[in-house]
Amino acid sequence: MDLHILPKVRDSWSYLYVEHARIEQEAKAIAIHDAVGMVPVPCASLGILMLGPGTSISHAAIRALAENGCLVLWTGEEGVRFYAQGLGETRSARNLMRQARLWADPALRLRVVFRMYQMRFSEPLPPDLTLQQIRGMEGARVRDAYARASRETGVPWRGRSFQRRNWSATDPINRALSCANSCLYGICHAAIVSLGYSPGLGFIHTGKMLSFVYDIADLYKATVTIPLAFRVVAEGTHDLEGRVRRACRDAFVAHRLLGTIATDIEHVLDISDADGGADEPDFDEDAAYPGGLWDPSGAVAGGVNHAPEGGEEE
16 A cells, blocks of 8 residues: 555544444445444545444454544543544654654753744743743633633633533533534544654643643634634534534634644644654655664664674674
């Protein structure tokens, strides 16, 4: 299979959420079977498949999705919990190593954090601001985004709050926000893994396996999911989670969000801040090609016998 003909993550559809269905391979794609019938899905152009409760999937379907660079996520009801993930699109660790270098160096990490915050404001941030001051400005920006969306839609806003163990008791706007943000986390997660980065090596957020997902998703909440959630609630609360998911799908396409995420990750992890590293083989062209071996002087060839010729070295 020629991996060069696969669509780039920035050109893919955003996501598809499925629950209470059976997924099987169909030719070189997949098909979704439920009580209504069968729907074929061209997985080569799909960025992420989210599997909700009551979903079963065949081994052949998983293989087809992996070969076509589609990330598979196993999620909870309405996509608001994350349980497991499949394999992303790239087989190279180059971007992951660059991310790790930036994450591990406090000075470089701070520059990434500053760029992430700067992207959320229309005006340049003064360079002498402390991180605590920037966090305060960010908190005010988010608070204003909620208040503005409430004024524009007429949906009352009493603050961000929901009951983790009693989802149905949460008010409609907080349920809509949680559902919309879950969809946003999914597409950010898909982009991160497909591009070869780690979802766990966050720069602003830390300590969880989705920390970098939260970092990237926060770039878009005020412009995408917050106004979307308020608008959907203003139109009614019937089938709220389903309507939010469909609205997210349309909004992600309208904003060309997958392409934007890929570009923004390249910006916040400015490659000039990290060692580019030596040229490496194209692991996406040949996933079985051996990687190198670490050495203090630089990587050496892997997949070869390094024993000295002619017997033991003296």
